[in-house]
Amino acid sequence: MEAVLAGIKVMVTDDGYLTDFSQWNEDIAREIAKNEGIEMTDRHWEVIKWIQEQVKAGNPLSVRGIKKSGVLDIKEFYALFPGGPLKLSTKIAGVPKPKSCI
Amino acid sequence: MGNTKVKKMLFILSKASIENVYAAFIMANGARMEGIEAEIFFTFFGLEAIQKDKLEHLHVATVGNPAMHIPTIIGGLPGMEAVATKMMKKEMEKLDMPPVDEFLEILSASGVKLWACKLAVDMFHLKQEDLIDDLDGILTIGDFYNEANVEGTQMLFI
Numbered sequence: 222m223e224a225v226l227a228g229i230k231v232m233v234t235d236d237g238y239l240t241d242f243s244q245w246n247e248d249i250a251r252e253i254a255k256n257e258g259i260e261m262t263d264r265h266w267e268v269i270k271w272i273q274e275q276v277k278a279g280n281p282l283s284v285r286g287i288k289k290s291g292v293l294d295i296k297e298f299y300a301l302f303p304g305g306p307l308k309l310s311t312k313i314a315g316v317p318k319p320k321s322c323i
Numbered sequence: 324m325g326n327t328k329v330k331k332m333l334f335i336l337s338k339a340s341i342e343n344v345y346a347a348f349i350m351a352n353g354a355r356m357e358g359i360e361a362e363i364f365f366t367f368f369g370l371e372a373i374q375k376d377k378l379e380h381l382h383v384a385t386v387g388n389p390a391m392h393i394p395t396i397i398g399g400l401p402g403m404e405a406v407a408t409k410m411m412k413k414e415m416e417k418l419d420m421p422p423v424d425e426f427l428e429i430l431s432a433s434g435v436k437l438w439a440c441k442l443a444v445d446m447f448h449l450k451q452e453d454l455i456d457d458l459d460g461i462l463t464i465g466d467f468y469n470e471a472n473v474e475g476t477q478m479l480f481i
Binding site for chain 2: 281283284285286288294295296299303304305306307308321322323
């Protein structure tokens with residue numbers, strides 16, 4: 222469906238994930254984050270960039286993968302994106318919602 | 324997060340066969356990933372999953388388990404549990420499922436509270452130092468009920 226984020230018309234899924242990554246930009250990310258109650262910091266951006274790289278490389282995302290990432294540990298991941306870190310960070314990153322159970 | 328009315332999951336893990344331990348761990352981790360609080364109360368044989376010298380040697384049950392599709396008499400032969408467990412662990416690793424010790428670390432770092440049952444700890448003559456360092460404490464069942472302190476708490480016995 223269509224949504225307006227940061228003044229731009231974009232296509233999103235029913236739960237608010239961008240369907241076309243080429244429409245993503247940092248203003249849109251900031252607005253998605255704000256709607257989820259998250260104020261973006263440098264650390265948030267580092268994680269978002271890492272997630273985008275993983276998705277681009279075709280690597281599946283999981284909490285275990287965060288532990289091995291070398292970017293941050295699981296505790297910080299939960300602290301940065303409280304209330305479902307993998308779901309929230311991927312939404313902000315403009316990539317599909319991960320299907321992993323772990 | 325999400326539309327779920329479940330706000331907190333409390334698990335009582337009373338068994339130590341791998342399939343039961345992983346069921347509890349995956350559900351607890353999955354809860355946290357959805358923004359749901361989660362706690363696990365390890366009691367009776369479930370305590371094996373948080374004993375430092377036992378947690379890496381948990382086995383799948385090959386006897387009394389029709390879904391294993393092997394005759395009970397063969398499942399009972401020496402070494403069968405070890406073989407079946409090895410096969411299952413290999414499949415689990417393929418799906419990027421962490422081993423028990425790493426899974427406990429992930430759960431703890433994710434904010435899952437891990438409790439040992441006082442009665443079972445006493446019964447098996449265990450000491451605090453026999454149990455994992457990430458343990459949040461030793462509780463009575465009454466204490467654990469008190470953890471059901473928010474609207475939308477669910478409790479599950481495994």
